[in-house]
Amino acid sequence: MTASGSVTLVGGGPGSAELMTAAAFDALAHADVVLYDRLAPHDRLADWAPRALLVDVGKQPGHHAVAQPEIERMLVRHALDGSRVVRLKGGDSYVFGRGGEEVLACREAGVPVRVIPGVSSATAVPAAAGIPLTHRGISHLFTVVSGHAPLSDDEHRHLAGLGGTIVVLMGAGTLPTLSAGLAKHGLDARTPVAVIERGHTPGQRTTIAELADIVTVAATAGVSSPAVIVIGDVVRLAWQGDASAARRLTDAVELVQP
Numbered sequence: 001m002t003a004s005g006s007v008t009l010v011g012g013g014p015g016s017a018e019l020m021t022a023a024a025f026d027a028l029a030h031a032d033v034v035l036y037d038r039l040a041p042h043d044r045l046a047d048w049a050p051r052a053l054l055v056d057v058g059k060q061p062g063h064h065a066v067a068q069p070e071i072e073r074m075l076v077r078h079a080l081d082g083s084r085v086v087r088l089k090g091g092d093s094y095v096f097g098r099g100g101e102e103v104l105a106c107r108e109a110g111v112p113v114r115v116i117p118g119v120s121s122a123t124a125v126p127a128a129a130g131i132p133l134t135h136r137g138i139s140h141l142f143t144v145v146s147g148h149a150p151l152s153d154d155e156h157r158h159l160a161g162l163g164g165t166i167v168v169l170m171g172a173g174t175l176p177t178l179s180a181g182l183a184k185h186g187l188d189a190r191t192p193v194a195v196i197e198r199g200h201t202p203g204q205r206t207t208i209a210e211l212a213d214i215v216t217v218a219a220t221a222g223v224s225s226p227a228v229i230v231i232g233d234v235v236r237l238a239w240q241g242d243a244s245a246a247r248r249l250t251d252a253v254e255l256v257q258p
Helices: 022-029 068-080 099-108 121-128 153-162 175-184 214-221 233-237 242-256
Strands: 006-011 033-036 053-056 084-089 113-116 142-146 165-169 192-197 205-210 227-231
Touching: 006 022, 006 068, 006 099, 022 084, 022 113, 033 068, 068 084, 068 099, 099 113, 121 165, 121 192, 121 227, 142 153, 153 175, 175 214, 175 227, 192 214, 192 233, 205 214, 227 233
Parallel strands: 006 084, 006 113, 033 053, 033 084, 142 165
Antiparallel strands: 165 227, 192 205, 192 227
């Protein structure tokens, strides 16, 4: 069967409309149907996609309003009916966004599909907190992992031995197992960790502590999803540079000491 419509996967960035691309706005302006997630910028969707049917398929931790297979069926069905469909996601569709699955579903159904990249929260959210993922003399590599489910012991071992900067997406709920696993496999207990909640939104907040204390400090602060975790010495550069980050780490240590 040949589709008369099409599907465009659009990465909407980490939450702020200012970080959406010109291509993203153009796709929305010509859309007949928009399927959007809760983490994608959507407050002004009616303005950006004035002719489109807007469908909230918002996923939340532990609860999916619409299951992934049904989202894929919806994309294909609307496209085969002749609609220009936009699938608006937070971040980038190919970075833990299940975009690959949706592209395959469209291709298998004969639906033309393209992908418009988005700004990933893996890089944008640390930047919003003043944290460079690489810095000369400190870190020449970074690794991005999903914290949606606990990592295996082998994964903790490999991650601890890589060096550089570790960025964890969707990791607020698995922070205790992550920190314990990294410590078990030799990551220095004094390694600074930043948990950045709601990056690029008015409610953005950063919690900083050393690896040994981050679970206690985060619990005391009431850290919750969505959050990006950054582990590594680059965290000392947060905000105003070494001195400011050092003070924040000192404050965090004092918070957990009896």
